[in-house]
Amino acid sequence: MDTAGRASSNSTAVHASDTPTTDNKHVAGDHNQITEKELDAGALFVLKSKGSWIHCGYHLTTSIVAPPLLSLPFAFASLGWVAGVICLTMGAIITFYSYNLISLVLEHHAQLGNRLLRFRDMAHDILGPRWGRYYVGPIQLIVCYAVVLSCALLGGQCMKTIYLLSNPEKESMKLYHFLIIFGGLLLVMAQIPSFHSLRHINLISLVLCLAYSTCATAGSIYVGMSSNAPPKDYTIKGSTINIVFGVFNAVAIIATTFGNGIIPEIQATLAPPVKGKMFKGLSVCYAMVTVTFFSVAISGYWAFGNKADGIIIGNFMDENGRSLVPKWFLLLTNVLILLQLSAVSVVYLQPTNELLEKGFSDPKSAEFSARNVIPRLISRSLSVVLAVVIAAMLPFFGDIIALIGALGFMPLDFTLPVVFFNLTFKPSKRGPIFWINTTIGAFFSVFALIAAIAAVRQIILDATTYRLFANV
Numbered sequence: 001m002d003t004a005g006r007a008s009s010n011s012t013a014v015h016a017s018d019t020p021t022t023d024n025k026h027v028a029g030d031h032n033q034i035t036e037k038e039l040d041a042g043a044l045f046v047l048k049s050k051g052s053w054i055h056c057g058y059h060l061t062t063s064i065v066a067p068p069l070l071s072l073p074f075a076f077a078s079l080g081w082v083a084g085v086i087c088l089t090m091g092a093i094i095t096f097y098s099y100n101l102i103s104l105v106l107e108h109h110a111q112l113g114n115r116l117l118r119f120r121d122m123a124h125d126i127l128g129p130r131w132g133r134y135y136v137g138p139i140q141l142i143v144c145y146a147v148v149l150s151c152a153l154l155g156g157q158c159m160k161t162i163y164l165l166s167n168p169e170k171e172s173m174k175l176y177h178f179l180i181i182f183g184g185l186l187l188v189m190a191q192i193p194s195f196h197s198l199r200h201i202n203l204i205s206l207v208l209c210l211a212y213s214t215c216a217t218a219g220s221i222y223v224g225m226s227s228n229a230p231p232k233d234y235t236i237k238g239s240t241i242n243i244v245f246g247v248f249n250a251v252a253i254i255a256t257t258f259g260n261g262i263i264p265e266i267q268a269t270l271a272p273p274v275k276g277k278m279f280k281g282l283s284v285c286y287a288m289v290t291v292t293f294f295s296v297a298i299s300g301y302w303a304f305g306n307k308a309d310g311i312i313i314g315n316f317m318d319e320n321g322r323s324l325v326p327k328w329f330l331l332l333t334n335v336l337i338l339l340q341l342s343a344v345s346v347v348y349l350q351p352t353n354e355l356l357e358k359g360f361s362d363p364k365s366a367e368f369s370a371r372n373v374i375p376r377l378i379s380r381s382l383s384v385v386l387a388v389v390i391a392a393m394l395p396f397f398g399d400i401i402a403l404i405g406a407l408g409f410m411p412l413d414f415t416l417p418v419v420f421f422n423l424t425f426k427p428s429k430r431g432p433i434f435w436i437n438t439t440i441g442a443f444f445s446v447f448a449l450i451a452a453i454a455a456v457r458q459i460i461l462d463a464t465t466y467r468l469f470a471n472v
Helices: 003-007 025-032 041-046 053-064 066-111 119-126 129-166 175-189 196-225 240-257 263-267 277-309 312-316 326-347 348-359 369-395 399-407 407-423 432-465
Strands: none
Touching: 025 277, 041 348, 053 066, 053 196, 053 263, 053 326, 066 119, 066 196, 066 240, 066 263, 066 277, 066 312, 066 432, 119 263, 119 407, 129 175, 129 326, 129 348, 129 369, 129 399, 129 407, 175 196, 175 326, 175 369, 196 277, 196 312, 196 326, 196 369, 240 407, 240 432, 263 348, 277 312, 277 369, 312 326, 326 348, 348 369, 399 407, 399 432, 407 432
């Protein structure tokens, strides 16, 4: 494919000044021939390129090191010790590699004077316009909005847990009441104008994820060593078909936990020149991944074995609702999770915000003019209200997001990065890089289909328990 040819036609290409020109006259000469292109309102207002590599690290950490990591012991319960540790390690290695491939492709285009700011822009330039418009753009938007829905649901459930711990005799408030309260917080945070503006919030989010991961690890060890500890059983039980689908589901959980889906949008927040900055940001993020993912997964599975709940803090209460850890500790853990969920939600709202900004704002008017502020306020508020209503109406959304993760996160984070790299740099078929990339792409394409089948099977099995606006 003619990558450079398509790049010249992209409406979101950014200035050639992304590459330093000092002491490099021929590069400067080439850049002077490239005309600066006008950005749409989404790129101009939401994806401001002003951040440093450490800000990028904060954004990456918030988008990856999030409360779904608390489900890793549950995944281990279907895999066992050896397979669980291997899958978790391979997930970290492959996603770090894949995200670096995306970064290298974006840096390459930036050096050519055609900085791409969005995932759909990459697909448009590398695969063709239809891929960006009808495949990559829609699945990214669906996946990111699904994350917002699941964060709203989990946030409401955390608030309900805090309420019941504080008032064990009263159960007058229902789940949808807490979703409305959490939605009110999101309504305010959704108005933060740009991705770059979230840098301080995402620094706090990084601290929060370390804090609740420490609580989850300490709680698991505390319960596991106490006299109330459940019997430790690490055998994988069930019929052969259930064990097989359990393995697929567990691997899908691990893959989705490492999921991101917004690497180009995060790299777009970097001030030019971008070369090398994303690698530093990813290094910060994966230092947090190593500390949190492995500590929570190993301690939780050690303490509860095949009895590990879908979210490990669920094991901190026994079948009678009695807390196995001090009540203040359980309250603190839920508060920390709740606070980080608000940051994760607003990070994954950015693709929606960017699309709304592009559709309703005027790039020729000032960012905070009435012409742009009023549509921004209305459109972002409506997107949050819709997310909260769907989350309240479908509290069994966990089954659905497993399907969305299989068909969304896996292509975006495992398959497309290697495809983009091979088509852009055309590594030799005689070398290992081409075949490593091809193997990763092929394996996760097939696995995405299998995981989708497993998710559909689980939806069918659980369908009899579904009830709209259920108080779960």
